[in-house]
Amino acid sequence: MSEQQPVSAFETVNQLFARAADLLExxxxxRIELTTPYRELMVRLPLLTEDGKVRVFRGYRVQHDNSxxxxxxxxxxxxxxxxxxxxxxxALMTFKTAVVNLPYGGAKGGIQCDPRELTRLDLERxxxxxAQRMEGFIGVREDIPGPDMGxxxxxxxxxxxxxSKFHGYSPGVVTGKPLSLGGSxxxxxxxxxxxxxxxxxxxxxxxxxxxxxRVAVQGFGNVGYWAARFLADAGCRIVAVSDIEGxxxxxxxxxxxxxxxxxxxxxxxxxxxDSNCQVLDRDDLIGLDCDIxxxxxxxxxxxxxxxxxxxxxxxxxxxxxxxxxxxDVILAERGITVLPxxxxxxxxxxxxxxxxxxNLQQVSWEEQRVDDALRKVMLDAYDDLNAAAEEFDTxxxxxxxxxxxxxxxxxARLRGLH
Ligand code: NAD
Numbered sequence: 203m204s205e206q207q208p209v210s211a212f213e214t215v216n217q218l219f220a221r222a223a224d225l226l227e228x229x230x231x232x233r234i235e236l237t238t239p240y241r242e243l244m245v246r247l248p249l250l251t252e253d254g255k256v257r258v259f260r261g262y263r264v265q266h267d268n269s270x271x272x273x274x275x276x277x278x279x280x281x282x283x284x285x286x287x288x289x290x291x292x293a294l295m296t297f298k299t300a301v302v303n304l305p306y307g308g309a310k311g312g313i314q315c316d317p318r319e320l321t322r323l324d325l326e327r328x329x330x331x332x333a334q335r336m337e338g339f340i341g342v343r344e345d346i347p348g349p350d351m352g353x354x355x356x357x358x359x360x361x362x363x364x365x366s367k368f369h370g371y372s373p374g375v376v377t378g379k380p381l382s383l384g385g386s387x388x389x390x391x392x393x394x395x396x397x398x399x400x401x402x403x404x405x406x407x408x409x410x411x412x413x414x415x416r417v418a419v420q421g422f423g424n425v426g427y428w429a430a431r432f433l434a435d436a437g438c439r440i441v442a443v444s445d446i447e448g449x450x451x452x453x454x455x456x457x458x459x460x461x462x463x464x465x466x467x468x469x470x471x472x473x474x475x476d477s478n479c480q481v482l483d484r485d486d487l488i489g490l491d492c493d494i495x496x497x498x499x500x501x502x503x504x505x506x507x508x509x510x511x512x513x514x515x516x517x518x519x520x521x522x523x524x525x526x527x528x529x530d531v532i533l534a535e536r537g538i539t540v541l542p543x544x545x546x547x548x549x550x551x552x553x554x555x556x557x558x559x560x561n562l563q564q565v566s567w568e569e570q571r572v573d574d575a576l577r578k579v580m581l582d583a584y585d586d587l588n589a590a591a592e593e594f595d596t597x598x599x600x601x602x603x604x605x606x607x608x609x610x611x612x613x614a615r616l617r618g619l620h
Pocket of ligand 1: 520
């Protein structure tokens, strides 16, 4: 996918912040404070790979704001991970944790690498080296990483293990861990489940019946798969799914479990081999005929050159910043409702928060408790968003930023500038 962003990703987030700050008439001091990251780390990670070569990778951690609590955010392993991207995502985390009212600030990290080109041992060594460079800056009450694109429970386990060598056994220093190391039930499906709760909640408000609603999902990884599965369980018809290799379009509806199997066995959903389905180009998915579009891959997927082609009535943003500001304007003009990323994909960080709470208390919640608590967080946040949208007569993305900026600014004001 082309990452079509006219200005830097961080600038884009700051524009969204500024729109909310204007409506809230936020003072200059708070504007400067909330657009200035707290700390930015860039480290070099030399690695002797299994093929005998020495390669040097770059690792990043940007800690954006801690007014409302310890900073929280994932670590991605991706060839495009750079300081601007990580900085933007760190700021988004500050506003995401605030919009769903978790007692956290925001951070994000990444290593510029292609994990598919590294062996398991390479990945372990790289992760441990990163943890060695970061151990003085992250912590249970300081900054709590979690998984993101290209990272998973195994990488979180190595990170936790390496950190614990320095600080003693510390399961609460990362989230997204396996259950046997203090992970939470329901974490793996949390982002997709949270997105489903958001879609289920807004559907009647925009006159959309989920039974039979046609859904197109861009990206069939953790977020895309679970979102598709919960929507299919609720009676939606998943008509198209794409991944890095292409789009599979099946107007009669796709079998999600069969897709998962083929993606696992053959590397991509396009190899399903069903004569009722068509294989299309990767980017064709965006303009397909459907009611709900779920971008769940990378940033910048919906941009000024394809926003006019969108047929969906509702876009639920599973990915982070999948819609460029120019596209947002086009979508608003066309009356397409957007459930914005900082709300729609907040289920992951919400259950990460539950995981952290369980680690601090050394208890384990049943899955039903996790799901019920997640549903409450998503529904409460929806009410907050709607109230702000009404109060300021604005769209849901701006409303989400208004809710978030108000909370962060209030906490920052009470703590004082020091
Ligand atoms: P993942 O690595 O599990 O899956 C990504 C999927 O996107 C894969 O199927 C990949 O083939 C596909 N993809 C990559 N490039 C593509 C392209 N150009 N076109 C179509 N498909 C493409 O990642 P994930 O964890 O599902 O995360 C997806 C997005 O959601 C990211 O933006 C991530 O930051 C965001 N997100 C994830 C979580 C989480 O809990 N996993 C939480 C919040 C936000």
